[in-house]
Amino acid sequence: MQFSVTTCESSSTGSGFLIAPDLVVTAAHVVADASVIGISTAQGNTPASVLGINELADLALVQTSRPLDGHLFGFEPVDPPLGTDVAALGFPLGEPLGFTRGTVSGLDREINLGAGSVQNIIQTDAAVNPGNSGGPLLTQDGLVAGVVSAVGLNGDERAEGMAYAVSGFRAEAAAIEWQERPVPLDPVDCGNAPAPDEGFFPLSIASDHDQARNIGQALLLHGQGINVGAYGAAYNQFTPELQRSFGSRERWSAQLGSSYWRALDVTSVEGTGDALSADVRLLTEQDSDDGRLGQTCSDWLLRYSFAWNGEAWLISGSTLPSGDPVAC
Numbered sequence: 001m002q003f004s005v006t007t008c009e010s011s012s013t014g015s016g017f018l019i020a021p022d023l024v025v026t027a028a029h030v031v032a033d034a035s036v037i038g039i040s041t042a043q044g045n046t047p048a049s050v051l052g053i054n055e056l057a058d059l060a061l062v063q064t065s066r067p068l069d070g071h072l073f074g075f076e077p078v079d080p081p082l083g084t085d086v087a088a089l090g091f092p093l094g095e096p097l098g099f100t101r102g103t104v105s106g107l108d109r110e111i112n113l114g115a116g117s118v119q120n121i122i123q124t125d126a127a128v129n130p131g132n133s134g135g136p137l138l139t140q141d142g143l144v145a146g147v148v149s150a151v152g153l154n155g156d157e158r159a160e161g162m163a164y165a166v167s168g169f170r171a172e173a174a175a176i177e178w179q180e181r182p183v184p185l186d187p188v189d190c191g192n193a194p195a196p197d198e199g200f201f202p203l204s205i206a207s208d209h210d211q212a213r214n215i216g217q218a219l220l221l222h223g224q225g226i227n228v229g230a231y232g233a234a235y236n237q238f239t240p241e242l243q244r245s246f247g248s249r250e251r252w253s254a255q256l257g258s259s260y261w262r263a264l265d266v267t268s269v270e271g272t273g274d275a276l277s278a279d280v281r282l283l284t285e286q287d288s289d290d291g292r293l294g295q296t297c298s299d300w301l302l303r304y305s306f307a308w309n310g311e312a313w314l315i316s317g318s319t320l321p322s323g324d325p326v327a328c
Contacts, residue, residue: 001070002094003037004037004217005031008232008233011225011233011236013094014091014131015132016030017089018068021069023064024062025134025175027134030133035230036228039068048064052174052178057174058147058149061178082103082107083104084145086137088135088148090131090134090135090136092132102127103124103125122137124164128163147165147171148163190230201261202263202264203265204263205265206268209269215269215306218306218315219264220264231256237315239314242316259290262285262297265282293327299325299326301322301325302320
């Protein structure tokens, strides 16, 4: 399961795995301070909320608004021995689902992720990257040995061949506890949220371009930020050059007025390399004072341009090839 998480000042992606049709285990740092959480599957996007979280153990359990189709994972009852073959499953750097092999290279490690020391940590040499966090570290029998938590660091430099996962038996115990005695975490209120609900909106992708889903993900994070008033997060989805053209985040967000996103369809993606363009259909709602020609619901046909910054696709511009939006 791929997460799209928006906080008041930033957006990120992460991974997780089903343990019940509406319950997904992930890492705490993936969903901490979230204003809106979306989970993407082959069936579409679904909003989710935190059912339980322990930042000192870097574990969280989220509940989706509807049951999801997919494999339900079980847990290893004990840590696998040193040298055991394992594989990390997740969405590194927001890319499509990836599978990397490795071994258990250390047991009972302790690391500090900023909130404090995390214990019961498995070390592995399976390759993981940002975006893998929260995904399962699997043994050959398909059971979860650990929940991917972090990559190793040597000072400020990444340590190759070192990654960490919270023990599967620790994650299972936490998930059982939260199902029996949930401790829900309310979304963080960023203020001035125009959308009247949780800020989630449906995304569909009709393009078969290899990067279409990543482009959709970038727009999803941008729109989620707008909807929950997380204008810092939405603004950070722009390239620095486009940000400078707006003058400031405050000037850009003032132009939004009461507008929020209701639905998005990525109809086509074109280009290669580090520059792409995408045609999208976007539905927005707003007060009549903020809508084109007094529209309270607008149907936009937009062409976005994107630039790859080495880690993610950022919006570098937009045009209206078909002119002004029409009323829905």
